Amino acid sequence: MKRTIITVVGKDTIGIIAKVCTYLAENGINILDISQTIVQGYFNMMMIVDTSTTSKPFGDMADEMMALGEKTGVQIKCQKEEIFDKMHRI
Amino acid sequence: MINIYEVAETNKMITEENLDVRTITLGISLLDCIDSDLQRLNEKIYTKIYEAAKDLVKTGEEISREFGIPIVNKRISVTPIALIGGSACKTTEDFASVAKTLDRVAKEVGVNFIGGYSALVSKGMTAADELLIRSIPQALSATERVCSSVNLGSTRTGINMDAVRLMGEIIKSTAEHTREDDSLGCAKLVVFCNAPDDNPFMAGAFHGVTEADKVINVGVSGPGVVKTALEKVRGENFEVLCETIKKTAFKVTRVGQLVAQEASAMLDVPFGIVDLSLAPTPAIGDSVADILCEMGLEYAGAPGTTAALALLNDQVKKGGVMASSYVGGLSGAFIPVSEDQGMINAVQAGALTLEKLEAMTCVCSVGLDMIAIPGDTKAPTISGIIADEMAIGMVNQKTTAVRIIPVVGKGVGETVEFGGLLGYAPIMPVNQFGCEAFVNRGGRIPAPIHSFKN
Numbered sequence: 039m040k041r042t043i044i045t046v047v048g049k050d051t052i053g054i055i056a057k058v059c060t061y062l063a064e065n066g067i068n069i070l071d072i073s074q075t076i077v078q079g080y081f082n083m084m085m086i087v088d089t090s091t092t093s094k095p096f097g098d099m100a101d102e103m104m105a106l107g108e109k110t111g112v113q114i115k116c117q118k119e120e121i122f123d124k125m126h127r128i
Numbered sequence: 129m130i131n132i133y134e135v136a137e138t139n140k141m142i143t144e145e146n147l148d149v150r151t152i153t154l155g156i157s158l159l160d161c162i163d164s165d166l167q168r169l170n171e172k173i174y175t176k177i178y179e180a181a182k183d184l185v186k187t188g189e190e191i192s193r194e195f196g197i198p199i200v201n202k203r204i205s206v207t208p209i210a211l212i213g214g215s216a217c218k219t220t221e222d223f224a225s226v227a228k229t230l231d232r233v234a235k236e237v238g239v240n241f242i243g244g245y246s247a248l249v250s251k252g253m254t255a256a257d258e259l260l261i262r263s264i265p266q267a268l269s270a271t272e273r274v275c276s277s278v279n280l281g282s283t284r285t286g287i288n289m290d291a292v293r294l295m296g297e298i299i300k301s302t303a304e305h306t307r308e309d310d311s312l313g314c315a316k317l318v319v320f321c322n323a324p325d326d327n328p329f330m331a332g333a334f335h336g337v338t339e340a341d342k343v344i345n346v347g348v349s350g351p352g353v354v355k356t357a358l359e360k361v362r363g364e365n366f367e368v369l370c371e372t373i374k375k376t377a378f379k380v381t382r383v384g385q386l387v388a389q390e391a392s393a394m395l396d397v398p399f400g401i402v403d404l405s406l407a408p409t410p411a412i413g414d415s416v417a418d419i420l421c422e423m424g425l426e427y428a429g430a431p432g433t434t435a436a437l438a439l440l441n442d443q444v445k446k447g448g449v450m451a452s453s454y455v456g457g458l459s460g461a462f463i464p465v466s467e468d469q470g471m472i473n474a475v476q477a478g479a480l481t482l483e484k485l486e487a488m489t490c491v492c493s494v495g496l497d498m499i500a501i502p503g504d505t506k507a508p509t510i511s512g513i514i515a516d517e518m519a520i521g522m523v524n525q526k527t528t529a530v531r532i533i534p535v536v537g538k539g540v541g542e543t544v545e546f547g548g549l550l551g552y553a554p555i556m557p558v559n560q561f562g563c564e565a566f567v568n569r570g571g572r573i574p575a576p577i578h579s580f581k582n
Contacts, residue, residue: 043135073132084132097193115139117196119130124382126134 040090041070041119044103048112050081057110058085061103066092081112086119142197145352146414147380149387150407151201152188153243153328155335155343155400156180158207166216170229173212177204177233177242180342180397185238187394191387199387200409200549204234205333205345206244214256220263227267227274234273241316243333245276248323251285251572261291264298268313269305275316275331279323281518283525287321287573292518295319296511296567300534303503307536310544314533315466315498319514321521321528326401327457332494332529343400344392345457348384349407350376351416354444358422369423370443377404377447385452403457404448405493406440408468410551416440416461417470428463428471429480437461438491458527460493466546466553467498475554482513482556490520495529500544500553503536510534512563515573523576 046054055072062069062085071086089096100116107114141147161172181204188202206212209226217223227245234242245267247257264276278295281287299314306313318332325336328345335343357376361368384402392399408416417428423436441460449455463485465471474480482499489495495517501510514530521528535544538555545552 043130045135045139047139071129075132077136082132082136084135086129097190100193100196115196118194120386121195121197121383122130122135122138124386125138125379126130 039088042087042089043117043119043122044085044087045115045117046081046083046107046112048081048107050076051111054081054110054112055083057106058114061106062087065094065099139196141350141353145350145356146409146411147350147353147383148198148200149346149384150349150405151203151328151347152184152199152387152391153203153205153333153345153347154181154184154395154397155205155326155339155345157335157339157341158212159337162212162215164215166222166225169213169216170225173226173229174233177206177230178236181237181239183395187391191390191394195386197383197387201240203239203328203330203333204237204242205328205335206230206242207335207337208244208246208248210247210254210257210260211337213260214254217256217259220259220266223260223263224266224270227263227271230274231271239273241273241275241330243275243277243330244335245274246278246334248279249288249291250279250282251288253288253291258294261294261298264317265301265305265313268302268316275333277318277320277323277332277334279320280514281321281522281573283322283522284575286575287515287518287522289515289567289573290570292515293508293511293567293570295514296507296509299510299532300507303534303536310538310546311503311533311535312546315531315546315550318529318531321518322526324457324527328403329405329407329458331531339400340398342397344388344395344397345400345403346384346388346391347403347405347407347457348380349405350380351406351408351419352413353380354406355413355415355419355422358419366439370439373440373443374447377444378451381448381451399454401454401456402448402452404445404452404455404459405457406444406461408462408464409549410467410469412469415468415470416463417468417474421470427477427479428474429484433484434487434491437463437488441492458493462494462497463488463492464498465556466500466551467549468551472551472553475556482558486516486520489517489528490524494527495521495531497529497531498533498550498553499531500533500535500555501558502539502555503534504539505534505558508562508564508567509558511567513558515567519573
């Protein structure tokens, strides 16, 4: 399993989650976990997804997600899980 | 599993607090390029570096994209050129031609600096060492990306005062050769005491002869992250202060370790070390001086600065050491003037002097760094400043360095602009009293005794 963290930050609007999920489904990426909060009035979502089943190179996925975010007016980031794991777990 | 708050914390560090990996530096040994024919030597050097580093920038960018962390610089360090060019180079022009080759290949592979136009002369100079040193002004004025360093002393050998005297003249001459660009050449020239073999940071990076054929060294940074963490513990005691720095340094260093391992695997080059340094940039909020202010000083340079810096440096190391499997390089807080907005402010406010900076270098890495001084400063005075700094390194068994820029045509009160990561600096006054008779004695200062520590 190759876990990737997707974060979505921005002003809350209709269909943010739907758009992200549609993209993931189209590219054969399974969602493992979703959590969401509102921080200082901003929509803040984190998804843990499994990218081992997609044929899309990581960089392309990250770029396309970022473009999707720009279209929706939010910021979408894809990062491999290790950076968070290394920083927050001994 | 990772939770949303941890993810948010990491991303806030990256987007708002300037957390980045400062440099991935690929060390390349050029020992197998040695040749008695200058042209063949240059060809071999070009080919070896090009083959080793052609994927470096691309790999760095890929890693940066995968983890969403900026990797600011991709750089190369090579074996000190005085050793490599000794047999082929008979004149300073010959050595300068090697510098041009380094510059050419650096541009070709897309790295912003290449270090290793260096000589190690802590005890004595060979003819090649001296020739390389004398070629530095020529080399740095004819190239853009080449960095030069000279090791003038060490705890075990003492200080080579002949070389110290020579470097005073060379720094002046480099300033003169690059006067059109505000003496920018001197920003790419550093002298050391106890230079480490595995330093990934410029201008002092070179690939030591004790190293493997190729190696990946990584320098992390993150003064902004430390400062933000300290904002949350204002007014707390030293125990809380130290714990906070340590934990933050741990997190920052883990990122460096991750990037180093990834780069090493992708390039199929062994991982060398992570350099635990707080390296500032001219960007607002990316300042070591601001951390000192957050600790409770009005300006960097105020009484208490040396203690605050000693504490900071030590806690960064304590936190970082556990986060990385191999630690090396310079490892400590950098206190360059021109590359740190907080330091510039302190100088402009009159809080920070050259003498205070010298005191600060006793407790942190690395030395008098990126300091602009009047262009009419005499060569022996520069040698005197170097000798003082080398003595601090020698006696305290630490690395110290001097990167000082006598800006031709400018005096105290004026400002010099280097651009980019090198920043800008107010010209600082230098003690006007002479030291010529001392510097001109010649010879060596013997190695210090290591017992009877007081």
